[in-house]
Amino acid sequence: MTALVADRAGVGPAIRTQPMRHPDASDSAVMTRRGWWLVFLGFLIPGSPQVLAGNRKLGRFGLGATILMWTLLVAAILIAMVFRDFYFWLIGVGWLFAAITVLAQGLLIGYAVLWIILGLNTLMLVKLVRIRTASRFGIAALAAALLVVSSGTATWAAGIVGTTRDTLGSVFAASAPPVAPSDGYYNILLLGADSGEGRDSMRFDSISVVSINADTGAVTITGIPRDMPDVPFAPGPMQDLYPEGHYGVADDECGWTSAINQLNTELEICRADEGLYPDAVANGSTPGIEATKDAAEGVLGITIPYYVFIDMDHFxxxxxxxGGVQITVSERLPKGGGPAYEGQPAEDWAIGWIEEGDQHMTGDTAQWYARSRYTTSDWDRMQRQRQLQEAMLKQFTPENVLTRFQEIAKAGTAVMETDVPQSMMQPFLNLALKARSQEVQKIELNPEGTPLLDGSTIDDMDPDYTAIQELIHEKLHPSAAEDTPAP
Known part of the structure; x- marks a missing residue:
């Protein structure tokens, strides 16, 4: 009789044609199917459960926000894939990139909050007390899981956006203008040393120059021995002091040798009051780094506008x-601080060993691999450091960076200092993509490394810097005759 009266009143057909909004609450099977559908729809199309079965105004707002989110996401992906140069340019414009990322972070956090509201509201619309007992826990658990996935993903993405902005802002100089390539290359001085106590007298344990071909992205890494003596300087304050090459300072604190790695100590302690390189700190560098940069320019005969300092203490x-690095170890190496007296066997002082063969190294093992020198030569150590640099570059895959972004960004901020401006991100990111498919060319300026053009080895006690510059020029700009295929 009730159904008949309802039909006569003109309500029954409307009820039967709107099972989502006006279900038969007494039918647990209908309510159960409806509950599963609402939960799934709420995850796939946020706002749709409210439009179908609840507050239409809230639902329309949720649907509009969802459409806006997908539109912005698709637009960002298309820009990154189709208009890559624009995307990289955007990263390089510090203030604009910061403003966009702040807006994006706010939107993502807003979406996360909205999805929580919509998810909880959907669970209310389900009316768990009306569905089958066996399905109540399943529907509630699924709703909670999907709510965590949707809001958690938005929160995670907001964190990624914020970390990207903060990392770029803290590592790279924001205001420095970009520099054009020199003779077809971007050259960067790469320095490695331990920080911490005694930083003022820190000597660079690893000195190399990374040269990136501005057209092809091909990378050449030139290793400069830390003990390279009597180095010449590019024009500047140090060349004025040492027109014939560096011969060291007669001082008890920093006059040990004329080695290139003594320059940081000399500038930071012995010449701290002389006002050399007065703009260094303001430009994100130090006098000691600038002096080392001028020395590297003098040794190689190239222009080096930028540096990157790697803090081995956080390496x-x-x-x-x-996620570690894959290294092929050619000989057994000890871990530890070295012998207590001359001739002490490594077995007596080693705290562990790095065995021969292919290894997937953790950070601790890789650090010892780069530092170990007491059972091998400095030249071998230089080669291992270059090998490790190459292995690290291989780990910077898009997949690896995406899945480990937060950890990489946090570690990278602690481990690296540089004066590379953020405005250089566009050319450097483009070249990095090109470099991935090419082998890294390595040049080692030591007696066991790369021979000079006449076939002779480099004299580590009295280097021929003119011959070294000729070698570097030939390696970076191979002779046209060598590029021409044989008939």
């Missing part, structure tokens, strides 16, 4: 953030 954290 292991970056390796671990990358």
């Amino acid at each position: 292991a954290a970056l390796i671990d953030a990358l």
Whole structure:
């Protein structure tokens, strides 16, 4: 009789044609199917459960926000894929990139909050007390899981956006203008040393120059021995002091040798009051780094506008953030601080060993691999450091960076200092993509490394810097005759 009266009143057909909004609450099977559908629809199309079965105004707002989110996401992906140069340019414009990322972060957090509201509201619309007992826990658990996935993903993405902005802002100089390539190359001085106590007298344990071909992205890494003596300087304050090459300072604190790695100590302690390189700190560098940069320019005969300092004290954290590195070890190496007296066997002081063969190294092992020198030569150590640099570059895959981004960014901020401006991100990111498919060319300026053009080895006690510059020029700009295929 009730159904008949309802039909006569003109309500029954409307009820039967709107099972989502006006279900038969007494039918647990209908309510159960409706509950599963609402939960799934709420995850796939946020706002749709409210339009179908609840507050239409809230639903329309949710649908509009969802459409806007997908539109912005698709637009960002298309820009990154089709208009890559614009995307990289945007990253390089510090203030604009910061403004966009702040807006994006706010939207993502807003979406996360909205999805929580919509998810909880959907669970209310389900009316768990009306569905089958066996399905109540399943529907509630699914709703909770999907709510965590949707809001958690938005929150995670907001964190990624914020980390990207903060990392770029803290590592790279924001205001410095970009520099054009020199003779077809971007050259960067790469320095490695331990920080911490005694930083003022820190000597660089690793000195190399990364040269990136501005057209092809091909990378050449030139290793400069830390003990390279009597180095010439590019024009500047140090060349004025040492027109015939660096011969060191007669001082008890920093006059040990004329080695290139003594320059940081000399500038930071012995010449701290002389006002050399007065703009260094303001430009994100130090007098000691600038002096070392001028020395590297003088040795190689190239222009080096930028530096990157790797803090070996935090180096292991970056390796671990990358998921470790794959290294082929050619000989057994000890871990530890070295012998207590001359001739002490490594077995007596080693705290562990790095065995021969292929290894997937953790950060701690990789750090010892780069440092170990007491059972091998400095030249071998230089080669291992270059090998490790190459292994790390291989780990910077898009997949690895995406899945480990937070860890990599945190470790990278602690481990690296540089004066590379953010405005250089566009050319450097483009070249990095090109470089991935090419082998890294390595040049080692030591007696066991790369021979000079006449076939002779480099004299580590009295280097021929003119011959070294000719070697570097030939390696970076191979002779046209060598590029011409044989008939």
